[in-house]
Amino acid sequence: MIFLDNLVNGISLGSIYAIIALGYTMVYGIAKMLNFAHGDVIMMGAYIAFCALQYWNLPPFLALVVAMLACTVMGVVIEGLAYRPLRQAASLAVLITAIGMSYLLQNLALMIWGANPKSFPSSMISIPTISLFGGQLKIAGATLVTILANIVIMVALTLFTSKTKTGKAMRCVSEDRGAASLMGINVNRTISITFAIGSALAAVAGILLCSSYPTLQPTTGSMPGIKAFTAAVFGGIGSIPGAMLGGLLLGVIEIFGKAYISTELGDAIVFAVLIIVLLVKPAGLLGKTVREKV
Amino acid sequence: MSEGKRTQPLLSVNDIHVYYGAIHAIKGVSFEVYQDEIVTLIGANGAGKSTTLNTITGLLRPKQGSITLKGENVTTLPSHKMISRGIALCPEGRRIFQQMTVRENLEMGGYTRQAGEIAASIEEMFTRFPRLKEREKQIAGTLSGGEQQMLAMARALMSKPNLLMLDEPSMGLAPILVEQIFSIIQELHGAGVTILLVEQNAQMALSVADRAYVLETGHITMEGKADELLHNDDVRRAYLGS
Numbered sequence: 001m002i003f004l005d006n007l008v009n010g011i012s013l014g015s016i017y018a019i020i021a022l023g024y025t026m027v028y029g030i031a032k033m034l035n036f037a038h039g040d041v042i043m044m045g046a047y048i049a050f051c052a053l054q055y056w057n058l059p060p061f062l063a064l065v066v067a068m069l070a071c072t073v074m075g076v077v078i079e080g081l082a083y084r085p086l087r088q089a090a091s092l093a094v095l096i097t098a099i100g101m102s103y104l105l106q107n108l109a110l111m112i113w114g115a116n117p118k119s120f121p122s123s124m125i126s127i128p129t130i131s132l133f134g135g136q137l138k139i140a141g142a143t144l145v146t147i148l149a150n151i152v153i154m155v156a157l158t159l160f161t162s163k164t165k166t167g168k169a170m171r172c173v174s175e176d177r178g179a180a181s182l183m184g185i186n187v188n189r190t191i192s193i194t195f196a197i198g199s200a201l202a203a204v205a206g207i208l209l210c211s212s213y214p215t216l217q218p219t220t221g222s223m224p225g226i227k228a229f230t231a232a233v234f235g236g237i238g239s240i241p242g243a244m245l246g247g248l249l250l251g252v253i254e255i256f257g258k259a260y261i262s263t264e265l266g267d268a269i270v271f272a273v274l275i276i277v278l279l280v281k282p283a284g285l286l287g288k289t290v291r292e293k294v
Numbered sequence: 295m296s297e298g299k300r301t302q303p304l305l306s307v308n309d310i311h312v313y314y315g316a317i318h319a320i321k322g323v324s325f326e327v328y329q330d331e332i333v334t335l336i337g338a339n340g341a342g343k344s345t346t347l348n349t350i351t352g353l354l355r356p357k358q359g360s361i362t363l364k365g366e367n368v369t370t371l372p373s374h375k376m377i378s379r380g381i382a383l384c385p386e387g388r389r390i391f392q393q394m395t396v397r398e399n400l401e402m403g404g405y406t407r408q409a410g411e412i413a414a415s416i417e418e419m420f421t422r423f424p425r426l427k428e429r430e431k432q433i434a435g436t437l438s439g440g441e442q443q444m445l446a447m448a449r450a451l452m453s454k455p456n457l458l459m460l461d462e463p464s465m466g467l468a469p470i471l472v473e474q475i476f477s478i479i480q481e482l483h484g485a486g487v488t489i490l491l492v493e494q495n496a497q498m499a500l501s502v503a504d505r506a507y508v509l510e511t512g513h514i515t516m517e518g519k520a521d522e523l524l525h526n527d528d529v530r531r532a533y534l535g536s
């Protein structure tokens with residue numbers, strides 16, 4: 001049953017990567033930029049939930065809502081202040097700004113909460129561990145919630161982009177900004193909404209991450225952020241199902257690599273697989289190669 | 295349209311200058327379009343025709359000069375607000391949403407309209423362009439070039455524009471489709487849509503238009519009634535190959 005244990009843990013970790021990767025991929029697909037500060041928004045979300053639970057004594061559901069709202073505002077403000085003025089600038093300038101924003105958030109967290117790691121309260125997800133197969137397979141409450149949250153988010157986002165007017169506007173902006181604005185779509189507003197959604201998801205990811213791995217410090221978001229970005233590229237950046245698939249695969253590969261090959265090399269294995277996939281399929285697993293007709 | 299000239303123009307472009315970085319693409323272009331006219335802008339490759347249309351819709355900004363719609367200055371209006379002023383552009387290269395279905399493309403064309411009106415307008419488009427009806431659920435990127443052009447026109451019409459601007463609607467189409475596109479343009483005109491047409495196919499454009507402007511490297515070098523330009527020797531030599 002070790003195998004099943006590992007599989008469940010891999011899917012759980014992969015679900016967290018997937019939710020983070022969704023934020024990367026949506027922003028990349030619509031704003032055409034890599035928001036390297038995304039991982040740090042996750043960390044901020046986790047700290048805010050931590051404060052809500054620990055200092056303000058809010059119930060878990062309200063802590064989630066507060067963290068999501070705060071991250072939404074943070075995402076929209078970051079986009080409006082730092083990225084929007086660079087809309088016509090070279091993509092390298094935007095990338096550097098995003099990296100700067102990432103350090104700004106980490107240092108902000110350092111200033112507010114200090115360098116000492118906080119232990120994320122387990123009261124956030126107080127669902128008991130369930131045992132299957134007569135106790136041979138144990139699934140932690142946090143694991144279960146993570147996997148379910150991932151499924152709900154995936155379904156909701158797919159419906160949102162395929163059925164709602166705003167979701168369709170996002171797809172238009174993603175394909176052709178100029179043509180979208182000719183239709184009457186406000187491109188800036190659409191990009192803001194994308195950041196809002198991505199950042200709200202970042203808060204969820206931060207809470208789920210720290211519920212499974214409770215050490216919270218200013219750099220908590222960095223590694224998961226980079227891995228989720230990898231997952232997004234792995235699945236095909238810009239593609240929502242790709243982020244999901246990439247995230248899940250990455251989580252499973254990481255856990256299995258650590259369990260069966262080498263604990264130290266776990267991360268290296270993840271990136272090695274990424275390189276192999278990109279050599280074979282440069283657009284990622286579900287990435288689209290756009291054809292154009294003359 | 296001598297009687298038209300006494301009224302206020304629907305669209306007036308006043309001495310605009312447009313740059314791409316250091317490239318001075320439009321060097322003081324002025325022209326007017328009156329309600330119910332078909333006006334055509336002809337000129338060789340790189341003359342600045344697309345730049346002019348993109349500047350009118352706000353996708354590009356003139357460094358100098360102004361654009362007015364029924365007397366209202368719209369020079370700095372964001373491009374997404376033009377459509378609710380009754381202006382639609384069917385852009386060069388069609389620029390349909392390739393990954394969306396035909397129906398979704400049409401829905402996006404009606405983005406600024408009430409949800410309840412869209413289905414009926416889509417039906418109207420299907421009546422006008424029956425090929426689109428057959429391909430309603432197809433991903434637009436898989437349509438043929440001619441079908442994509444039909445879709446681009448239908449999408450622009452979904453906003454029920456008062457002024458429809460078409461940027462080389464006949465480009466790359468077989469002669470029979472070109473005929474069809476031009477007869478649709480005349481039908482639309484008959485239905486009360488004012489049209490600003492940019493074309494390489496000067497022969498066709500001049501034969502449907504009321505008035506025409508000739509654009510050369512960012513300047514207007516000639517203007518007049520379309521049938522007069524059609525018989526003008528300079529125009530014939532430069533644009534009609536005779």
Ligand SMILES: Nc1ncnc2c1ncn2[C@@H]1O[C@H](COP(=O)(O)OP(=O)(O)OP(=O)(O)O)[C@@H](O)[C@H]1O
Binds near residue numbers: 319337341345494
């Ligand atoms: N994005 C751009 N960057 C730099 N220069 C540009 C850009 N777009 C157009 N130009 C230049 O501006 C001038 C006018 O271009 P424009 O596309 O308006 O011509 P056009 O009359 O539409 O030509 P065509 O008939 O080939 O479509 C050309 O010299 C072109 O090279």
Ligand SMILES: [Mg+2]
Binds near residue numbers: 343386461
């Ligand atoms: Mg052109």
